[in-house]
Structure formats: C-alpha cells, structure tokens
Amino acid sequence: MENIGENCYSIGVQLFENGDYERAVQYFIQSYNLGYEKKQILENLYACFVLPNEQEFRDNYNKNREGITQIPFEESVLDFIPVTEKRFYIYDKEQEKFAGVFELEDEPIQGEQEEFDSILFADIWDVREMLSTMREKKWNLIYIVLNEQERKFVSFLKLPQFKELYLKNVAVFQDANLMCTVFEQYDAFYLPKNIVAKDGGKYLKLIDELHVKRLHHRERDNVFLSICIPSYNRGSVALRNVSHLLHCPYDSEIEIIVSNNGSTKDEAGYQEIKNIRDVRIVYHEFEKNQGFASNILKTLELAKGKFAVLVSDEDLMILEHMNEYLTCLKKNSSCGVFLEGGIGASFRDLPADKIYHAGADAFSVLVDLNYVTGMTFHVGILKKSHAFEIITRMRGNGFLEYYTHITLALIVGKYANFYRMKLILWDARNAVEVGNIIPRYMLPETRIFQQNSIMEFYQKGLLLPxxxxxxxxxxxxxxxxxxxxxxxxxxxxxxxxxxxxxxxxxxxxxxxxxxxxxxxxxxxxxxxxxxxxxxxxxxxxxxxxxxxxxxxxxxxxxxxxxxxxxxxxxxxxxxxxxxxxxxxxxxxxxxxxxxxxxxxxxxxxxxxxx
Structure with missing residues (x-):
C-alpha cells in the first residue's frame, strides 16, 4: 500500500510541476487516503491552494454569514482546495479526511416544477445531498435546520457567491428551537409539508405540534386562499363542509369564510361553526336574508387571501388535491379567474388545462359557467378591475342577482386571462336535490328576463363595444x-x-x-x-x-x-x-x-x- 501511495504522490508532484493542478490534487488525495506522508501532503496542499486564498475565503464567509450563523470563520470545520474558479475539494478538519469535490453552479439554483408547499432539510450538513431535491421543484421556501451540523454547513459560506447561488429561497435555522420560535411567532412563514431528515418522524411530530398551536393565533397577514361559503337555511350542511375543510394540513395559508344569509331554519349548525375555536374560520351572519348576490359579495369582501374561491355549502373539496390546486394558482398568478373540475352532474371532464385570453375569448366561456362552486378569483385583480364598484352600480340587474359569480368573472375576464383546470377538486355528489319540481329559474319568462338582463350587463357593466x-x-x-x-x-x-x-x-x-x-x-x-x-x-x-x-x-x-x-x-x-x-x-x-x-x-x- 505504501508503494502505491508513494507512486500516487510522485505522479501528483509531476502533474503539479506541469501545471495540471486538479489531477495533481486528485493524486495527492489518493496518496493521503492510502496513508502516505499525510502530514506533508496536507501542508503542501494548504500552502499551495488554501492559504493563498484564505483572505478571499474569509471575506466571502463574513459577507455570506449575515442572518445565518454567529460562528466565527476560525471555528468552521471544512476547508476548500480550489482547483478552478468553480471546483473545490473538501477537507474535513475534524475527521481529518477529504470529503469529495464541490462545484459551484453557474446560475442560482432553481427547481423545474412549480410547487406551493415548502420543504425542510434537518440535521444535514452536506449541501450536495440537498441539490437534487432543490432542483426538482420551485419550493415555496426551503428550510434548513442544522443543530450539531452547523459548523460544517456554514463552512460552505467561504465559497464565492454561495449565498446567492444556493440560499436565495432558503431560511437557515441554527437549531430546532429557533425554528419553532419563528414558526410560532410569524404566521407569514408557512410550515413545511415535506421533510428530509434521518429522523423524519421526529420532525413530522414537531411540525404537527406547531400546526396545532398556529390554529389559535390571531395574526393573519399572509393568507393565500380564502374559501368562501355563502349559505342559507342549511346550517348542518355548512357545518359538515367546514368540519371537512378543517382536516386539511394548512393553517396560515387558508381561511374559511362562512356567511349565513339570515337563516330562519336549520340554524344550530351555524352556531356550532361560530363556536369553533380555530383561527382559520371567519363567520358572518346577516340579520335578514339579503339575497344571493349580497351573500356572495360579503364573503369576497371579507377575504384576506391572495385568491378566493366560491363554494356551494354542500360541495366538498377533495383535500388530497389541494396542494396541486394551490400550486396551479401560484404558477399562474397572472390569471384573474380560475375554475376547477369536480365529480357530479354540474361538472364536466376536461382533457387538459386551458387558458382563455382576456376579453371575448374568456367571455365566451365564463358567461355559461352557471355553477358557483370552484370559481376562483385573484383578489388583487378583482379589486383593480373595480368589480365591486361595478356590481354596486348594477345592483337590481336580473342576471347579476341570479349569477353574481359570473358577472364578477366577466368583469375580471375583461382584463385578465381565465384559467380552466382539468384537476378534479370538488365532490358535488351530495348536492341537495330540489325534488320533482320546476324551479322558477327554468320558466320561459325567467329565461327571457335573464337573457335581457345579461345584455344590459354587457352594455352598461362591461361597456361592450x-x-x-x-x-x-x-x-x-x-x-x-x-x-x-x-x-x-x-x-x-x-x-x-x-x-x-x-x-x-x-x-x-x-x-x-x-x-x-x-x-x-x-x-x-x-x-x-x-x-x-x-x-x-x-x-x-x-x-x-x-x-x-x-x-x-x-x-x-x-x-x-x-x-x-x-x-x-x-x-x-x-x-x-x-x-x-x-x-x-x-x-x-x-x-x-x-x-x-x-x-x-x-x-x-x-x-x-x-
């Protein structure tokens, strides 16, 4: 073995003298691992590669460590042997062994697929173990908890532009206690739904405990989705829906808005909703029935989310598909209106997602979306389009009063694209049947009234040319x-x-x-x-x-x-x-x-x- 080590050392010296530095380093490391002249090899590598670059490493470290660590440069565990501007061989000073090579990215690391949820890496020092997962998706946020691995992980801060290349969308916690403190105090940070750790069960339990605690926070300044449920005389139905939604894994990401339109029947369920101690629930009630339109509008006026979805109280969200839905909204945030698929007679299957461009293209589809469940609005665009002001001015219009969600969608669709998803998000199989009767809206007189009303809305509300x-x-x-x-x-x-x-x-x-x-x-x-x-x-x-x-x-x-x-x-x-x-x-x-x-x-x- 000593002869092999000596041969590797000799080859390394020759390659170094010829200016082939990376291959020289490889042979020196091979010789070191074989136990040949370890002290001499290490001194030579430090003298030729590390010490000449020490000031640059120190400057990089001090610049990158802000907001990440308090550990001084001298206490970092890993050193780096540069063989090119981007390639570095790693030496672990604690274990006195080499730990492979690290090559800097050309551009900041970014995932390929959009993802709403966040991910947690725990007790992992080696950035290389994280890279494949970081490249896989555009995570909402990446959390790293270091604990005992802090001194090794922060050593990477010595590398040029490491923070810009790898930590652009990353929050680093020195230990789990600090992470818990931040999550308990700041609802703006969404809890990770994905965990990579040797002891994943430990952190899963920790995140679950944090989730329960956050259900009782009062500050809500980063709601992503408002689930709006207008309801009338169906307290038991609304309660069933709310109870179902509360089983979702999200806390500060969502709110559930229930507006009771002055119900006079089946009222017990509403009182139960009102008494639930969960910060996600926003309950409102009118003293008297204000009509369908006013109840719809009230839920949207109360919405604090970036997006708001309207839901008939008897239709249940398929919670297993919620992440895909939220991811689609995040990915297509330039669109103003969205609609998802569902199970039941009121939905039809789509072969693929489709975007309808603002204006006539969007109008042609939106105007016929009679069923309210699943109509999702970008709240910012909804407000910028002055939808509420237009609706207020047009109150009394028959189409608006019957199909408030469509009139809102048409206003938004005048300025922003409409995104229709094939995703099956709603289960409408429990829809309350009206029995063997003909509702008034099916009368010829009512259909003509609706027809003329929508034309009035096109003319005076949308200012159609x-x-x-x-x-x-x-x-x-x-x-x-x-x-x-x-x-x-x-x-x-x-x-x-x-x-x-x-x-x-x-x-x-x-x-x-x-x-x-x-x-x-x-x-x-x-x-x-x-x-x-x-x-x-x-x-x-x-x-x-x-x-x-x-x-x-x-x-x-x-x-x-x-x-x-x-x-x-x-x-x-x-x-x-x-x-x-x-x-x-x-x-x-x-x-x-x-x-x-x-x-x-x-x-x-x-x-x-x-």
Missing part, C-alpha cells in the same frame, strides 16, 4: 332556446308547457327586444337580425331532441303544423297571425294560464346553480 353586441345577443338568444330545450326534457315541465308555446313566447320576446335594441342598427343589419331570430325559432321548433320524446302519433301532426308555421313566416305574416292559424288548424292547445303555472312552481331556490 357596439361591434360585438350583435353577435353576443344572438349567442344569448340561442342559449335561451337551448336551456328551455333542456328544461322540456323534464317531465314536470311538460305538464306545464307545450313546446310550441315555449318557442312562440321566446320568439315574440326576442323580436320585441330587437325593436328596442340598445345599439343602433342599419336597416340591413336589422333585417339580418330578424332573419337570424326567425331561423333560430324554426330550428328549435323542429328540435330533434323534442321530437324524440313525443309519442309517435303526435309526431306527424306536429311536423305538418310546423311546416305551416314556416310557410306563413316566409309569406310575411306576423308571428301572432301564424300562431293563431296553427292553433286553430291543428288544435294546438296550451296548458293553463301563466298564473296557474307560477302558482304550482316553487320560488327561486337559494342554491343558485343553473
């Missing part, structure tokens, strides 16, 4: 027929209406709207609009979906009646004339009067999901 107003109106007119077509598939609806009654009513109302159209039309433009509305009426009158649910004996009669209607319109007859002729010739009878229908239909339900 006249050049876009026509196409938007035609899209909404078609949507009115489509929604009523869906309603007609409901057996109870067919007990109240015949299909031609619905179609004639909608056509008359849309023609009436055209006569008082809010923007100026040329004669040619108005003719084109009239033709479009007539074609739309005839298309839905002859709906294949409606024909498929008619008895066979009715189908031939209906087709003949519709052909007569179409011919009459083509001959220039008024809609009233055509309707009366068809009723007389083909004995088309409508079911009851309008008041009779309304009397047997329930009032507008507080669960606004259509």
């Amino acid at each position: 006249a050049s876009q107003f026509v196409s938007v109106f035609l899209n909404r007119a078609q949507k009115t027929y489509y929604l009523l077509e869906l309603s007609y598939c409901h057996e109870k609806f067919r007990e109240l209406y015949v299909w031609e009654e619905v179609c004639f009513f909608v056509y008359r109302e849309q023609k009436k709207y055209l006569e008082e159209f809010p923007v100026i039309l040329t004669a040619k433009g108005k003719d084109a609009m009239q033709k479009a509305l007539r074609d739309m009426f005839l298309f839905y009158l002859n709906s294949e979906k409606i024909f498929s649910i008619r008895p066979l004996e009715e189908q031939a009669k209906k087709k003949m009646a519709y052909q007569t209607i179409q011919k009459g319109l083509e001959e220039g007859k008024s809609i009233e004339e055509v309707e009366e002729e068809a009723k007389a010739k083909y004995h088309l009878h409508y079911i009851g009067g309008n008041k009779a229908k309304i009397d047997i239909i329930d009032t507008f339900v507080s669960r606004n999901d259509r």
Whole structure:
C-alpha cells in the first residue's frame, strides 16, 4: 500500500510541476487516503491552494454569514482546495479526511416544477445531498435546520457567491428551537409539508405540534386562499363542509369564510361553526336574508387571501388535491379567474388545462359557467378591475342577482386571462336535490328576463363595444332556446308547457327586444337580425331532441303544423297571425294560464346553480 501511495504522490508532484493542478490534487488525495506522508501532503496542499486564498475565503464567509450563523470563520470545520474558479475539494478538519469535490453552479439554483408547499432539510450538513431535491421543484421556501451540523454547513459560506447561488429561497435555522420560535411567532412563514431528515418522524411530530398551536393565533397577514361559503337555511350542511375543510394540513395559508344569509331554519349548525375555536374560520351572519348576490359579495369582501374561491355549502373539496390546486394558482398568478373540475352532474371532464385570453375569448366561456362552486378569483385583480364598484352600480340587474359569480368573472375576464383546470377538486355528489319540481329559474319568462338582463350587463357593466353586441345577443338568444330545450326534457315541465308555446313566447320576446335594441342598427343589419331570430325559432321548433320524446302519433301532426308555421313566416305574416292559424288548424292547445303555472312552481331556490 505504501508503494502505491508513494507512486500516487510522485505522479501528483509531476502533474503539479506541469501545471495540471486538479489531477495533481486528485493524486495527492489518493496518496493521503492510502496513508502516505499525510502530514506533508496536507501542508503542501494548504500552502499551495488554501492559504493563498484564505483572505478571499474569509471575506466571502463574513459577507455570506449575515442572518445565518454567529460562528466565527476560525471555528468552521471544512476547508476548500480550489482547483478552478468553480471546483473545490473538501477537507474535513475534524475527521481529518477529504470529503469529495464541490462545484459551484453557474446560475442560482432553481427547481423545474412549480410547487406551493415548502420543504425542510434537518440535521444535514452536506449541501450536495440537498441539490437534487432543490432542483426538482420551485419550493415555496426551503428550510434548513442544522443543530450539531452547523459548523460544517456554514463552512460552505467561504465559497464565492454561495449565498446567492444556493440560499436565495432558503431560511437557515441554527437549531430546532429557533425554528419553532419563528414558526410560532410569524404566521407569514408557512410550515413545511415535506421533510428530509434521518429522523423524519421526529420532525413530522414537531411540525404537527406547531400546526396545532398556529390554529389559535390571531395574526393573519399572509393568507393565500380564502374559501368562501355563502349559505342559507342549511346550517348542518355548512357545518359538515367546514368540519371537512378543517382536516386539511394548512393553517396560515387558508381561511374559511362562512356567511349565513339570515337563516330562519336549520340554524344550530351555524352556531356550532361560530363556536369553533380555530383561527382559520371567519363567520358572518346577516340579520335578514339579503339575497344571493349580497351573500356572495360579503364573503369576497371579507377575504384576506391572495385568491378566493366560491363554494356551494354542500360541495366538498377533495383535500388530497389541494396542494396541486394551490400550486396551479401560484404558477399562474397572472390569471384573474380560475375554475376547477369536480365529480357530479354540474361538472364536466376536461382533457387538459386551458387558458382563455382576456376579453371575448374568456367571455365566451365564463358567461355559461352557471355553477358557483370552484370559481376562483385573484383578489388583487378583482379589486383593480373595480368589480365591486361595478356590481354596486348594477345592483337590481336580473342576471347579476341570479349569477353574481359570473358577472364578477366577466368583469375580471375583461382584463385578465381565465384559467380552466382539468384537476378534479370538488365532490358535488351530495348536492341537495330540489325534488320533482320546476324551479322558477327554468320558466320561459325567467329565461327571457335573464337573457335581457345579461345584455344590459354587457352594455352598461362591461361597456361592450357596439361591434360585438350583435353577435353576443344572438349567442344569448340561442342559449335561451337551448336551456328551455333542456328544461322540456323534464317531465314536470311538460305538464306545464307545450313546446310550441315555449318557442312562440321566446320568439315574440326576442323580436320585441330587437325593436328596442340598445345599439343602433342599419336597416340591413336589422333585417339580418330578424332573419337570424326567425331561423333560430324554426330550428328549435323542429328540435330533434323534442321530437324524440313525443309519442309517435303526435309526431306527424306536429311536423305538418310546423311546416305551416314556416310557410306563413316566409309569406310575411306576423308571428301572432301564424300562431293563431296553427292553433286553430291543428288544435294546438296550451296548458293553463301563466298564473296557474307560477302558482304550482316553487320560488327561486337559494342554491343558485343553473
């Protein structure tokens, strides 16, 4: 072994004399590890590589250690043998052995994938053991607890630009006690959800204990997500939802806002929510029912988070997917509105995430997102877009009162992109059923009211240019027929209406709207609009979906009646004339009067999901 060590030493000397310093150092270290002339080799390496650079190491150390350690330069354990500007061989003075090589990065280390959660490295001195994990993700924050490893870890501060390259997003604690003190006093620091340590269980227990303590803090200055739950007459349902959310691992990252809209039934659950001692809960209640819109707005006004998500009280967040959701929000923080997927009839699967650009692209999708759960807002953009001021000015608008979340989304979507996630975040399978009744919002009269109200909102709330107003109106007119077509598939609806009654009513109302159209039309433009509305009426009158649910004996009669209607319109007859002729010739009878229908239909339900 001594001969091998001597040979390595000789080769090292020759390489050094030839200026091949790194290979020379490698052979000197190999000789040292074989036990040959260890003292001499160490003295030579220090004399040639360490001591000439000592002042630079000292200056780097003193500059980098600020806010990290109180240990003086002389007490650091590791020394570094530079062979290039970026490569250093490590010598452990305590163990009197070499510990491999360290090569500085060209750029500050940064993970590839965005990540909301933070990570903790504990009792690890060797930065090299952390690098693969640090490169893997863009952690929210990286915590390092040193304890007995402090003197070794801080030795790396001798290296040039070490702090800028490796500690840009890192908080270093000398020991676990200091870490606990910081987490207990400052909620702005989120607890790590990932731990790398030899004794991971010890630190997992410690973090869990800190989590419980932080649930009783009062200062909340770094909330990331506000979960907003408007509720009415469903205290037990709201309590179930809140209890579920409280099982999530987050504390200062979230708040749960419940607004009780002056409930007069099922009130015990609200009192239980109010009595829960958990700082994450923000409870509000109105003395009297203020309507759906006011309750939605109150939850958002109370929100302190960077983002706020609206949730129907019966829909549960799938907590296992919460980190992915929060990560998506963090990664796409330039977007103003988000929507996630869910399980249940109110959600549909998406093959991939998609971004809709601000303006017409976003409007085309947002306007049809009737279900409230999952609508997430960037609160800063929501405020900058003056959404609350616009909503206040437009109060009383029918569409706004029914679909407050959509009007807010449209305002934000005018200025910022809309991000639609494929992530399945919500379980809506426990949605409260309204039974075999037709809610008032499904009435033709209500659908027309909504149609005209949204056009008013487009004009006065969004200040939609006249050049876009026509196409938007035609899209909404078609949507009115489509929604009523869906309603007609409901057996109870067919007990109240015949299909031609619905179609004639909608056509008359849309023609009436055209006569008082809010923007100026040329004669040619108005003719084109009239033709479009007539074609739309005839298309839905002859709906294949409606024909498929008619008895066979009715189908031939209906087709003949519709052909007569179409011919009459083509001959220039008024809609009233055509309707009366068809009723007389083909004995088309409508079911009851309008008041009779309304009397047997329930009032507008507080669960606004259509």
